[in-house]
Amino acid sequence: MTQEVVRAEGETPFKVVARMLSDNRISGLPVVDDEEKVVGVISETDLLQHQTQQVEDYGHRHVRRPKVTRSARTAAVKARATTADHLMTRPAITATPEHYVTEAARIMREHGVERLPVVDDKDRLVGIVTRGDLLRVFLRTDEEIRREVTRRVTMGLDVPRYVVDVRVDAGVVTLRGQLERRDDAELAARIAGHVDGVVAVTSRLTHRRTSTRARSAVGISSHV
Structure with a gap:
């Protein structure tokens, strides 16, 4: 895992999150609270969903809306997000330092995620592992x-x-x-x-x- 983790807090503005991803050339990051506990994860997909939903909302104001589903409500929240707290996906899928690479790979596959924040026994962030990290073990x-x-x-x-x-x-x-x-x-x-x-x-x-x-x-x- 990588121990130096780029992370955001709940109050981190949308634009700052986008800049953090761009400047560090990463596709996602964890969101932590005041105790460094992981409360969610933000990916490039979350940012793109925010922009896409906004276009749909403002471009089709008078179109009859379909029945509101849970996923639609989530998308609506992200469309209005101005901070990491509303933009992130929760709960975060995490791993522990004791997980084997094979276990981490299984978790990623089952949940369709590309990164796993690594937490200690108190859910505090201690590192992060990505698909690239897992592939490197075969070297x-x-x-x-x-x-x-x-x-x-x-x-x-x-x-x-x-x-x-x-x-x-x-x-x-x-x-x-x-x-x-x-x-x-x-x-x-x-x-x-x-x-x-x-x-x-x-x-x-x-x-x-x-x-x-x-x-x-x-x-x-x-x-x-």
Whole structure:
């Protein structure tokens, strides 16, 4: 994530918001309150919607209006917005520092957003992550990925590093070795799949016996 975040406050004027986006060459920014808690997000789309709605309102004064819907009411509010408070989209879709890149990508896809303010446990802004930030994880080298997969898998299974052999080729992870239980082999593959930059996981792990005993993965977020 980027820790130096361009942000607005509720009272920030429309023109200032537009200037902030232009000067910093960004397509959106979070809006915070006096305690730095994220209360909303403004995107270029919000500004364009404001302008488009104004043209429609002033250009068609005498046209019979359709039934007012929730989205229409929201658009009307944004058309009259002079400050960030009325221009922003709320509530803000956010992430936490503990989210994996795969989780952040899923949140963006599900909500159709291009950026996620990152907040602490008190909803205070600590950073922001964009689609570009997420894509950059796939630029990690195979060796970087191999080291992290090895660390997380051996820690999650509580086994020595030599037990699981990790190979990485163009982001594709291959796991080899023999473990005690089938559960451990399945868990190792899940852990590897959550490492940033991993494209796919091929498991060649074998196991001595089957176990239904539940185990928790060290380093796997409860959000998954």
